[in-house]
Amino acid sequence: MATQADAQELAALRALSARIGSNPHLTQAAGGNTSLKAGDTLWIKASGTWLKDALSDDIMVPVAMVPLIEAVERRDPAADKPQAFAIGALNPRGLRPSIETTVHALMPQRVVLHVHCVDTISLAVQADCEIKAARRLEGVEWAYVPYRRPGLPLAQGIAERLRPGVDVLILGNHGLVVAAETVTDAERLLHRVRSLLARTARTAANAD
Ligand SMILES: [Zn+2]
Numbered sequence: 001m002a003t004q005a006d007a008q009e010l011a012a013l014r015a016l017s018a019r020i021g022s023n024p025h026l027t028q029a030a031g032g033n034t035s036l037k038a039g040d041t042l043w044i045k046a047s048g049t050w051l052k053d054a055l056s057d058d059i060m061v062p063v064a065m066v067p068l069i070e071a072v073e074r075r076d077p078a079a080d081k082p083q084a085f086a087i088g089a090l091n092p093r094g095l096r097p098s099i100e101t102t103v104h105a106l107m108p109q110r111v112v113l114h115v116h117c118v119d120t121i122s123l124a125v126q127a128d129c130e131i132k133a134a135r136r137l138e139g140v141e142w143a144y145v146p147y148r149r150p151g152l153p154l155a156q157g158i159a160e161r162l163r164p165g166v167d168v169l170i171l172g173n174h175g176l177v178v179a180a181e182t183v184t185d186a187e188r189l190l191h192r193v194r195s196l197l198a199r200t201a202r203t204a205a206n207a208d
Pocket of ligand 1: 032100114115116174175
């Protein structure tokens with residue numbers, strides 16, 4: 001950890017991760033991941049760990065962000081193996097960073113949350129997702145990223161769609177990314193976007 005402020009924010013992120021991981025509308029099993037940038041180090045949820053365990057287990061792994069972003073820019077297949085960028089000295093348990101690490105590294109904001117939010121996915125599986133989402137996300141700086149396999153292809157898809165100021169990504173057929181400078185703001189944005197995207201439950205006809 002670079003500073004005490006980073007350590008405090010990482011503790012806040014672990015608490016938020018546990019809350020997100022305990023909500024089946026946001027994450028299922030080992031899905032979803034959260035991250036914090038501390039200087040040039042990206043702390044991200046390790047592959048195979050569960051967000052709901054963020055307070056009881058060591059689930060965050062440090063990654064050297066600059067060489068990872070350079071690998072994405074070079075389209076180097078090394079970017080598909082983020083474990084090569086894990087910082088060994090700070091990773092005594094040998095945790096492996098998520099294949100979705102590049103999603104987090106590409107967002108410039110300090111805190112990034114990626115969830116397989118049911119309300120988002122119910123929209124993100126539709127062919128006209130981008131049009132429908134645009135109607136609901138008025139006032140939000142967001143971008144739509146068509147489906148790509150997680151890893152280098154998804155990272156390239158995001159790089160193509162990212163504009164300055166964008167802090168929300170809808171990943172086609174996949175899920176949601178929100179980003180902010182603080183854990184508090186990231187959580188607020190997550191719930192704002194989720195409620196904007198939530199579909200109104202259809203009124204069921206009375207049973208005969
Ligand atoms: Zn995902």
